[in-house]
Amino acid sequence: MRMVYKTFVALLMTALFCSVLSAPVLALGKPAGLYGYISFNGKPIGGVSVSLSDGQRATTDSSGYYQFGVFNGSTYTVTASYNGGSASRSVTIDQARVQVDLNIVPSSSGSKPAATTTPTAVPTAVTQATTVTVTPTPAPTITPTPTPTPTPTPTPTPVPGIPSPVDYRLLLLIIALLVIIIVAMGYYILFKKQ
Secondary structure, eight states: OHHHHHHHHHHHHHHHHHHHHHHHHHHSOOEEEEEEEEEETTEEOSSOEEEETTSOEEEOOTTSEEEEEEETTOEEEEEEEETTEEEEEEEEOOSSEEEOOEEEOOOHHHHSOOEEOOOOOOOOOOSSSSSOOOOOOOOOOOEEOOOOOOOOOOOOOOOOSOOOSSOHHHHHHHHHHHHHHHHHHHHHHHHHOO
16 A cells, blocks of 8 residues: 555656746747738838737738737737838737738828928009009919938848747756656655665
8 A cells, every 4th residue: 555655646746846847938929920021002022021919020021911920819010111101910829820911101291391481572452543453473383392212222142931039949958857857766665665
């Protein structure tokens, strides 16, 4: 009976040890991907800076494409800024790959060209004449200031598959090996004394 008790205690200690070691690994979400396309006024644009609320940054390629490695079950805010405008959206990762497309609309201060007007003299009426002739003044000439064409940054190199920040399978393998070693040592210590 004493041997059964010792075996039960050894197995209980092993299970407790395994649960303590595996808790941080199981708490991590599975690796996932967040990707999408950024457009400016409805047109895909390259060289746009895209950032996540966790601090990751990327730059869009020539077709406006970006991607990040994220974790399933986490919530992120994607923000893209370009030429004085910006767009952002919050998303909760609930599948292996989530697409978030953003359209940046130019800010109102930067999208309208400045107009220049030419003032003209206002005619004065002659009071002594029997007929008053008013010469119409031409409308002011508005000359728009051209908006500069944005120069995109060089196209970034394509990003290979989504990297996994932590390979949880390797951690589980290491934990399993440690458990086997501890169980073997426990049995050796328990049964050596008998």
